[in-house]
Amino acid sequence: MKExxxxxxxxxxxxxxxxxxxxxxxxxxxxxxxxxxxxVRYEELKRVHSLLAQTAIEHPSKNxxxxxxxxxxxxxxxxxxxxxxxxxxxxxxxxAIGITTFLLAGGAYDNSNTSIDLNxxxxxxxxxxxxxxxxxxxGKTIVxxxxxxxxxxxxxxxxxxxxxxxxxxxIQAGH
Amino acid sequence: xTNDPEHSRIERILAGEEHLYAEMVDKHKSYAYTIxxxxxxxxxxxxxxxxxxxxxxxxxxxxxxxxxxxxxWLYRIVFNTAISYKRKNRQQFQSLENTFVEYRAxxxxxxxxxxxxxxxxxxxxxxxxxxxxxxxxxxxxxxSLEEIAEIxxxxxxxxxxxxxxxxxxxxxxxxxxxxxxxxxx
Numbered sequence: 001m002k003e004x005x006x007x008x009x010x011x012x013x014x015x016x017x018x019x020x021x022x023x024x025x026x027x028x029x030x031x032x033x034x035x036x037x038x039x040v041r042y043e044e045l046k047r048v049h050s051l052l053a054q055t056a057i058e059h060p061s062k063n064x065x066x067x068x069x070x071x072x073x074x075x076x077x078x079x080x081x082x083x084x085x086x087x088x089x090x091x092x093x094x095x096a097i098g099i100t101t102f103l104l105a106g107g108a109y110d111n112s113n114t115s116i117d118l119n120x121x122x123x124x125x126x127x128x129x130x131x132x133x134x135x136x137x138x139g140k141t142i143v144x145x146x147x148x149x150x151x152x153x154x155x156x157x158x159x160x161x162x163x164x165x166x167x168x169x170x171i172q173a174g175h
Numbered sequence: 176x177t178n179d180p181e182h183s184r185i186e187r188i189l190a191g192e193e194h195l196y197a198e199m200v201d202k203h204k205s206y207a208y209t210i211x212x213x214x215x216x217x218x219x220x221x222x223x224x225x226x227x228x229x230x231x232x233x234x235x236x237x238x239x240x241x242x243x244x245x246x247x248w249l250y251r252i253v254f255n256t257a258i259s260y261k262r263k264n265r266q267q268f269q270s271l272e273n274t275f276v277e278y279r280a281x282x283x284x285x286x287x288x289x290x291x292x293x294x295x296x297x298x299x300x301x302x303x304x305x306x307x308x309x310x311x312x313x314x315x316x317x318x319s320l321e322e323i324a325e326i327x328x329x330x331x332x333x334x335x336x337x338x339x340x341x342x343x344x345x346x347x348x349x350x351x352x353x354x355x356x357x358x359x360x
Contacts, residue, residue, distance in 0.1 A: 010336075065197050
C-alpha cells in the first residue's frame with residue numbers, strides 16, 4: 001500500500017520545483033526531517049527529476065531538411081470523407097434510385113394521390129370569411145422529385161469524392 | 176498577437192519565397208524530432224512523422240493565426256502527427272515486457288550511468304504518449320507551462336498536474352524496475 005497520499009506526493013513535487021509558499025515549504029522541510037516515508041519518496045522523486053533534467057535534444061538525419069523541402073509539393077491533404085465510405089454511400093443512393101424507379105415504372109404510385117383541405121382545420125369561423133383552398137398531391141410527382149434529388153446527390157458524390165481525387169492523383173503522378 | 180520574429184518570415188514564404196521554409200525547418204527540426212521520438216520511441220518512424228508534420232505545417236501556414244508563437248503551433252502539429260502515427264502503428268511496436276526481459280538478461284545487477292538512462296527509458300515507455308511528451312517538453316526547459324499545454328492540447332493547470340503525476344508514476348515504475356534499488360542510482 002502506498003504510504004504517501006496523492007496530495008502529499010503533489011506537494012513534494014511542488015517542493016522539488018520550488019513552487020511552494022513559505023509556510024508549505026517549512027511544513028515539508030519539517031516532515032522530511034521527521035518522517036522516513038517522506039524522505040524515501042522525496043529521494044525517489046528527486047532522482048527521477050535529476051535523470052529527466054538530463055533530457056537532451058535529439059537530432060534527425062543530416063538530409064532531413066532537404067528531404068522535407070523535396071516533399072513539399074507532394075503533399076496530399078487528407079480526404080474529408082474516405083473513398084470506401086464515398087463508394088458505399090454512392091452505391092446506397094443508386095440502389096435507392098433503382099428501387100424507386102422500378103416501383104414507379106410498375107405503377108406502385110399511380111393511385112397514391114392525396115389532398116389537403118384547409119377547410120377541415122379547426123379554425124374559428126369569424127377568422128375565415130371565404131373558403132380556404134385545398135391542395136392536390138400526386139404521389140407519382142413526389143417520387144419523381146425524390147428520384148431527381150437523389151440523382152443530383154449521386155452526381156455530386158461521384159464528382160467530389162471519386163472523380164476529382166482520381167484525376168488529381170493522375171495529374172500529380174504525371175508530373 | 177505575439178511579436179514572434181518568425182511571423183515576417185512566414186509572410187515572405189506565403190508570398191512565394193518557399194526556400195525560406197528550409198531555414199525554419201533547420202531551426203526547429205531537432206526539437207520537433209525530439210518530441211516525436213519521445214512519443215514514438217522509434218527513430219525511423221519519428222523521423223517520418225516529423226517530416227510529415229513539417230510538410231503539413233507548410234501547407235497550412237495560411238491558417239496559422241499568429242496568436243501564438245510559430246514554434247508552439249508547429250510542435251502541436253508534430254505532437255498530433257506523432258500521436259496519430261502511434262495509434263496507426265501500435266501493433267508494430269515492441270512490447271515493453273519483451274524489452275525488459277531482454278535487458279535484464281544482459282544487464283542484471285549493473286547500474287552504470289548508461290544503465291540509468293536505459294532504466295529511465297524503460298520506465299518512460301510505461302507512460303502514455305501525452306505524458307511522455309509533456310515531461311519531455313517540461314525538461315527541455317524551452318516552453319512555459321502554458322505553451323506545453325497549448326502543444327499537448329490541455330489546460331495549463333492540467334498540464335502541471337499531468338507532469339507531476341507522470342513524474343510520480345515514473346518514480347514508481349523505476350522503483351519496480353530496479354527492485355527498490357532506485358535510491359542507489
